[in-house]
Amino acid sequence: MKKAFIFDLDGVLVSTDRYHYAAWKSIADEEGIYFDETINNRLRGVGRRESLKIILERAPRTYGEEEERALAEKKNERYRASLENLTPADRLAGVSETLEALRRTGALLAVGSSSKNARYILGKIGYGDYFDAVADGNDIVNGKPDPEVFLKAAALLHLSPCDCYVVEDAKTGIDAAVRGGFCAVGIHDAAGYDRADHAIKAFSDLLGL
Ligand code: BG6
Ligand code: MG
Numbered sequence: 001m002k003k004a005f006i007f008d009l010d011g012v013l014v015s016t017d018r019y020h021y022a023a024w025k026s027i028a029d030e031e032g033i034y035f036d037e038t039i040n041n042r043l044r045g046v047g048r049r050e051s052l053k054i055i056l057e058r059a060p061r062t063y064g065e066e067e068e069r070a071l072a073e074k075k076n077e078r079y080r081a082s083l084e085n086l087t088p089a090d091r092l093a094g095v096s097e098t099l100e101a102l103r104r105t106g107a108l109l110a111v112g113s114s115s116k117n118a119r120y121i122l123g124k125i126g127y128g129d130y131f132d133a134v135a136d137g138n139d140i141v142n143g144k145p146d147p148e149v150f151l152k153a154a155a156l157l158h159l160s161p162c163d164c165y166v167v168e169d170a171k172t173g174i175d176a177a178v179r180g181g182f183c184a185v186g187i188h189d190a191a192g193y194d195r196a197d198h199a200i201k202a203f204s205d206l207l208g209l
Contacts, residue, residue: 001209002183004132004164005102006153009113011044011169011188012203014090014125016083023078024055027071034058044189045170047114047143048072076117083117086124094203099130101207108132112153112166114143133157144172147180154182165209171195185209 010016021040028035035055043051052072056063063071088096099109110133111118118136122128133156140148147161154164166177169188174196177184186196187203198209 001105001107002163002165004108004110004154004157004159005206006110006112006150006157006164006166006182008045008166008168008170008173009111009118009121009136010115012167013092013095013111013127014086014121015092016086016090016121017044019079019082022082023075024051026078027075028055031059031071033060041189045114045144045168045173045176047137048076048116050143080117080120083121083124086121088126091125091127092203098204098206108157108159110134110153110157110164111136112150113137114140114149144170145175145179147176147182150177150180150182154180165198165206167206168196 007013025035033055042054049072052068103109109131111131113136116137133153135149135152139152142148150166154161161181164182165185166182167185167187168174168177168190171190171193174184174186174190174193178195184196185198185200186193187200190196191199200206
């Protein structure tokens with residue numbers, strides 16, 4: 001087993017995906033833009049403005065910079081409102097026990113998320129002070145598939161990428177991990193992605209790495 005685990009947040013530790021989808025769907029509907037769960041899968045791990053650009057690929061007209069900024073802001077307000085009700089019960093299956101068990105092995109635990117809401121979400125699910133390092137969308141210039149957010153987390157842990165697993169549910173996150181020299185572990189949507197070094201079915205399978 002390696003010295004540390006760097007976890008993606010949305011879709012790996014907590015089930016915020018449905019809130020992202022609902023907020024983007026309401027914006028797309030208002031704008032008359034077709035948007036569905038399949039297109040939503042392309043937004044996994046992708047930053048807010050880049051996500052909007054993917055949605056706008058289906059728009060019947062072009063949007064200016066200021067309009068895009070306002071739409072991204074509106075989406076975030078709706079998303080933030082839905083996050084208010086998050087509690088520790090929204091941690092995904094197996095997360096609480098597995099993180100505790102990994103910690104008992106002496107492994108360091110970190111978060112590497114594209115989200116600018118990561119620290120707010122961690123607080124809501126009772127993990128405000130839990131991780132040894134947190135790097136998120138506020139700390140980076142280049143989003144996944146650039147490895148910047150994971151490299152930042154590894155630097156905060158004072159470890160090299162080769163000493164760390166990155167646990168991801170997004171293909172774009174696996175690409176980022178591989179590019180950065182990490183050991184990439186795919187779960188959920190990314191479990192079937194052949195670029196991942198390991199695929200796990202359940203979060204607790206991390207204990208068997
Ligand atoms: C990622 C999600 O974790 O964060 C993406 O998988 C999301 O769907 C991205 O777009 C940015 O999130 P936020 O909270 O900064 O809008
Ligand atoms: Mg994710």
